[in-house]
Amino acid sequence: MIALLARDLRLAVRAGGGFGLGLAFFLIVTVLVPFGVGPEAAILRAIAPGILWVSALLACLLSLDRIFALDHEDGSLDLLATAPLPMEGVAFVKAAAHWLTTGLPLVMAAPALGVLLHLPQAGYGWLLVSLALGTPALSVIGTFGAALTVGIKRGGLLLSLLVLPLYVPTLIFGAEVARRGAEGLPVQTPLLMLAGISLGAVALLPFASAAVLRINLR
Template identity: 75%
Template structure:
């Protein structure tokens, strides 16, 4: 399992592996928003939590189709399916590798980009906490979507259509927690719901993704 994690991390961080693609997309989204809505600081402050969360969500979506596609193309996925380790564990490791190379860097980068959107300083901590609690759910749900579309030609669009509706609860509670924290309000309830979503997805989605992989590999 550790060897598989190291392998996926090495693939993601090498040239063309998609490690920097999500960060670059996140940066572009945040930089372009002030040009689209105007430079008024009051407007930017109000929409900053939602914009940052949407940018992080879409950035996570960019590299999902690579989660199983490369292994499927070179035959490694068939070997992993017949290996002594459970396929659910393989899915969990790949979701963890995706989070370490996408979700975690986005979480750490978010406070720097929040300055461009005039997010109040007291909201930085809540933004990081909400992203840290919510992005694991994005990776695990994305693993399920990637398992459903593995082997399909041009499956990236179908993957987006399948995964985006499942991302909505995470987006709602994550952006709400960041907004409440930035306004000095109590953010415990949306953070608790966000944590519950991530834990529930981590417990259930690997089994669903493993079942989808077994069907697609037949």
């Protein structure tokens, strides 16, 4: 599993499919928002948690089609299917590699971009917590969507249509944690819901992804 994870990390960095692309998209959307809604600090402060979360979600979405597509094209996925490592482990490693190259950089960059949107000082910590808890769910759900569309030519649009509805609960509770934290309100309920979604996705979806991959590779 460690060798596969290291391989995927090297491929992601060399190909630029996840690390640079997602971070650049996150930055561009955050920078453009003040031009669209105006420079008023009060407006930006109110919408900052939601904008940062939507930007992070879309940035994660950009690189999902690369999770299995490259391995399918060069035949590596067929070899992984016959390797001693079970397909559930392969799906988990793929999701972990996606989070490390896409989700983790977004978590680390979010506080700096929050300054551009006048995010209240009390919200920075909760923004980090919400993204750190929520982005693993985005990667695992995205891996499941990528497994469903593996082998489909130009399946990026279909992948987006399949995954976006599944992302909605994570977006709702993640943005709510950041918003309540910024306003000094209790965050326990949305925080627990967000943690539950992430833990449930990590526990269950690798098995669903593995089952779908076995069907697609027959």
